[in-house]
Amino acid sequence: MATKKRKVADAKVDKNKSYSLKEASTLVKDINCTKFDSSVDLHIRLGVDPKKADQAIRGSVTLPHGTGKTKRVLVLCTPDKEAAAKEAGADFVGLDEFIQKIEAGWTEVDVIVATPAVMPKIGKLGKILGPRNLMPNPKTGTVTNDVAAAVTEVKGGKITFKVDKAGIIHASIGRVSFAADKIEQNSLELINAIIKLKPSTAKGTYLKGLSMASTMSPGIVIDTKSVQN
Numbered sequence: 001m002a003t004k005k006r007k008v009a010d011a012k013v014d015k016n017k018s019y020s021l022k023e024a025s026t027l028v029k030d031i032n033c034t035k036f037d038s039s040v041d042l043h044i045r046l047g048v049d050p051k052k053a054d055q056a057i058r059g060s061v062t063l064p065h066g067t068g069k070t071k072r073v074l075v076l077c078t079p080d081k082e083a084a085a086k087e088a089g090a091d092f093v094g095l096d097e098f099i100q101k102i103e104a105g106w107t108e109v110d111v112i113v114a115t116p117a118v119m120p121k122i123g124k125l126g127k128i129l130g131p132r133n134l135m136p137n138p139k140t141g142t143v144t145n146d147v148a149a150a151v152t153e154v155k156g157g158k159i160t161f162k163v164d165k166a167g168i169i170h171a172s173i174g175r176v177s178f179a180a181d182k183i184e185q186n187s188l189e190l191i192n193a194i195i196k197l198k199p200s201t202a203k204g205t206y207l208k209g210l211s212m213a214s215t216m217s218p219g220i221v222i223d224t225k226s227v228q229n
Contacts, residue, residue: 003033013220015221022184025181025183025184025187029176031214036215037177038176038216041214042187042210042211043169045209046194054199058160059161063159063173068178071155072092073090073110076095077114085113085151089155090151102125102129107134112129113136115143187212191227195207
C-alpha cells in the first residue's frame with residue numbers, strides 16, 4: 001500500500017515523459033518520500049552482453065561533489081604499508097585478522113583496498129566479497145601499492161561501478177540534500193566515464209536507458225539524448 005507521501009510523489013512524475021538530466025536532478029529532490037537524507041541513484045541500461053568478458057563494463061570515477069556518504073575503508077596490506085593507510089584515513093588496516101573475520105561473515109565496510117603482494121591470500125574470499133562488489137580489483141584502482149592515494153580517493157568521492165547480469169549499472173551519485181546542479185554534475189561525471197568505456201564489440205545503441213530515483217521514490221526516466229554530446 002503506497003503511503004500518502006508516495007502517492008503525492010507519484011503524481012508529480014509524468015510516466016509518459018522522458019526528462020532531461022537537469023529536470024530530473026531538480027525533480028528527484030521534490031519527490032523525496034523519506035524523513036532521512038535519501039541516496040540518489042542512477043540506473044543505466046547498456047546495450048552490452050555482460051557474459052562476454054570485453055563487454056563486462058566496470059570501472060571507477062571520482063564524483064566532483066562526493067557521494068554525501070562517508071565510506072568505511074578496509075586496507076589489507078603488509079605491515080610496512082599500515083602506517084600510510086591509517087594516516088590517509090582508512091577505518092580498518094591489517095591482514096590475517098581481517099581475512100579471518102571476513103571468512104566468518106564480517107563485511108561491515110564499503111570499500112576494500114589491497115596491495116598486489118597480498119592478493120594471493122585474498123583470492124579465497126571471492127565467494128564472499130564478489131557478490132557484494134567488495135573484491136579488490138586493479139581496474140577500479142583498489143589493488144595498488146599506493147594505498148594512501150587509494151584511501152584518499154575513496155574518501156573524496158571515488159565510486160566503483162559494474163554492469164550486472166541484466167546489463168544495468170546501478171550507482172549512488174549523491175543525496176537529496178545536494179543542490180540540483182551538484183546532482184546533475186555528479187550524474188554526468190558517471191555517465192561520461194561509462195560512455196568512455198564503450199567496447200568496440202558492442203553493437204547497436206550503447207546507452208539504452210537511464211533513470212534516476214531516491215530511496216523509495218518513483219523512478220524518473222531520463223532522455224539519453226540529454227546526456228550525450
